[in-house]
Amino acid sequence: xxxxxxxxxxxxxxxxxxxxxxxxxxxxxxxxxxxxxxxxxxxxxxxxxxxxxxxxxxxxxxxxxxxxxxxxxxxxxxxxxxxxxxxxxxxxxxxxxxxxxxxxxxxxxxxxxxxxxxxxxxxxxxxxxxxxxxxxxxxxxxxxxxxxxxxxxxxxxxxxxxxxxxxxxxxxxxxxxxxxxxxxxxxxxxxxxxxxxxxxxxxxxxxxxxxxxxxxxxxxxxxxxxxxxxxxxxxxxxxxxxxxxxxxxxxxxxxxxxxx
Amino acid sequence: xxxxxxxxxxxxxxxxxxxxxxxxxxxxxxxxxxxxxxxxxxxxxxxxxxxxxxxxxxxxxxxxxxxxxxxxxxxxxxxxxxxxxxxxxxxxxxxxxxxxxxxxxxxxxxxxxxxxxxxxxxxxxxxxxxxxxxxxxxxxxxxxxxxxxxxxxxxxxxxxxxxxxxxxxxxxxxxxxxxxxxxxxxxxxxxxxxxxxxxxxxxxxxxxxxxxxxxx
Numbered sequence: 001x002x003x004x005x006x007x008x009x010x011x012x013x014x015x016x017x018x019x020x021x022x023x024x025x026x027x028x029x030x031x032x033x034x035x036x037x038x039x040x041x042x043x044x045x046x047x048x049x050x051x052x053x054x055x056x057x058x059x060x061x062x063x064x065x066x067x068x069x070x071x072x073x074x075x076x077x078x079x080x081x082x083x084x085x086x087x088x089x090x091x092x093x094x095x096x097x098x099x100x101x102x103x104x105x106x107x108x109x110x111x112x113x114x115x116x117x118x119x120x121x122x123x124x125x126x127x128x129x130x131x132x133x134x135x136x137x138x139x140x141x142x143x144x145x146x147x148x149x150x151x152x153x154x155x156x157x158x159x160x161x162x163x164x165x166x167x168x169x170x171x172x173x174x175x176x177x178x179x180x181x182x183x184x185x186x187x188x189x190x191x192x193x194x195x196x197x198x199x200x201x202x203x204x205x206x207x208x209x210x211x212x213x214x215x216x217x218x219x220x221x222x223x224x225x226x227x228x229x230x231x232x233x234x235x236x237x238x239x240x241x242x243x244x245x246x247x248x249x250x251x252x253x254x255x256x257x258x259x260x
Numbered sequence: 261x262x263x264x265x266x267x268x269x270x271x272x273x274x275x276x277x278x279x280x281x282x283x284x285x286x287x288x289x290x291x292x293x294x295x296x297x298x299x300x301x302x303x304x305x306x307x308x309x310x311x312x313x314x315x316x317x318x319x320x321x322x323x324x325x326x327x328x329x330x331x332x333x334x335x336x337x338x339x340x341x342x343x344x345x346x347x348x349x350x351x352x353x354x355x356x357x358x359x360x361x362x363x364x365x366x367x368x369x370x371x372x373x374x375x376x377x378x379x380x381x382x383x384x385x386x387x388x389x390x391x392x393x394x395x396x397x398x399x400x401x402x403x404x405x406x407x408x409x410x411x412x413x414x415x416x417x418x419x420x421x422x423x424x425x426x427x428x429x430x431x432x433x434x435x436x437x438x439x440x441x442x443x444x445x446x447x448x449x450x451x452x453x454x455x456x457x458x459x460x461x462x463x464x465x466x467x468x469x470x471x472x473x474x475x476x
Contacts (some may be wrong), residue, residue, distance in 0.1 A: 069381060071377065071380075071381070094383050094385070095383075097380070097381055097382065097383035098383045100381075101381075102381045104374065104377075104378070106374060108374045108375065108377065108378035109378075110375065110378070110393055110397075111397065112396045112397050112400070121382070121384070121392060121393075122379075122382035122383060122384055125384055125388050125392065126382065126383045126384060126388075170382070171382075174382060174383065
């Protein structure tokens with residue numbers, strides 16, 4: 001197979017001594033039937049880092065994100081998340097899910113539960129919190145996303161931006177070590193994206209390790225320690241946010257230039 | 261009244277009572293058997309899925325009166341003496357479980373896959389996801405078609421007449437033999453069936469509308 005030379009671009013945060021990456025892709029491959037979506041991904045995300053995956057539709061960025069918490073199973077290579085090798089024989093998917101939160105484009109809140117119940121369902125059932133503990137937890141995470149007054153509302157009574165913030169709070173309630181965001185503002189009206197991005201920015205500033213797939217270039221540049229441009233199933237270019245001002249490849253230049 | 265005495269109308273009401281009893285037995289039995297059928301239909305296990313699918317197709321492919329005959333006469337060949345009520349209740353259970361199983365399977369599948377996924381990503385187990393996330397939503401979706409099917413159950417209990425079970429249809433038949441007033445008597449029976457079924461359809465329709473408005 002032909003290997004394109006740009007693939008060897010190094011990420012700025014190479015593993016330092018003693019500190020293990022939170023997420024580590026090594027030649028990760030993923031196919032859907034005959035279609036190879038990830039063609040050998042190498043990527044390290046260190047604790048506390050914010051990595052933004054950007055690229056056109058079909059570049060494999062969402063698939064890469066979904067591989068991190070095992071929503072998609074990889075077909076080749078090595079993927080280590082929170083110190084767990086996802087292809088190890090004794091790998092426990094549920095244990096990984098306790099440590100990795102994910103927020104989806106379409107919120108996926110539970111429509112039959114109130115905001116507070118949405119947030120506390122998993123902590124109660126998975127971590128065994130009692131009523132008082134879960135109540136306090138809900139208050140805490142809802143405060144974090146600025147929705148303290150919506151605890152007893154149902155998702156359908158909230159705006160898209162508010163629903164997405166509840167989804168973030170629901171993930172935070174599991175006290176994750178790593179948060180994944182899959183195009184979380186793509187379904188929102190432009191005037192609602194700001195409130196969601198502010199919450200994510202606050203989390204980033206608080207030291208949360210995050211991987212986000214996003215179309216918000218300005219946000220990626222500003223918040224991400226590591227911007228990863230994916231193209232045709234490969235990491236085409238990776239670097240700090242300033243990379244977007246000075247693309248090294250034609251593809252990234254076109255992508256940035258297209259105003260996406 | 262119209263050549264039929266009040267006592268004779270009372271006889272019809274008596275028959276109607278047993279129609280309601282048989283309907284309830286068929287519905288309860290159909291629920292007890294139909295829920296596992298629905299779960300088996302969506303299960304990932306090859307055997308459960310195929311076996312339940314076969315069961316549904318088998319029962320749906322046989323006319324209800326034939327099921328009644330099979331249960332009533334078939335079982336007594338093996339030395340079990342079943343009375344008409346028990347036979348009719350078993351037949352109604354078989355019949356309604358196949359349809360309810362299929363209806364509920366659809367209701368469970370109508371809950372978006374992303375709801376399973378969201379629960380999965382929160383480290384909930386399969387069972388927890390089903391009980392706390394999928395089932396409550398599926399139940400809401402299931403109310404209108406289930407109540408709608410209840411109407412079918414009520415009407416189809418009339419087939420128990422073939423094994424001589426005393427229900428509304430059977431009592432009307434006897435009464436007709438005694439009075440030779442078929443038009444009056446069967447119209448009265450029809451009205452009683454309607455009186456039982458109409459509120460159910462109305463309720464199902466109302467609930468459905470409410471559901472649509474909520475989802476709009």
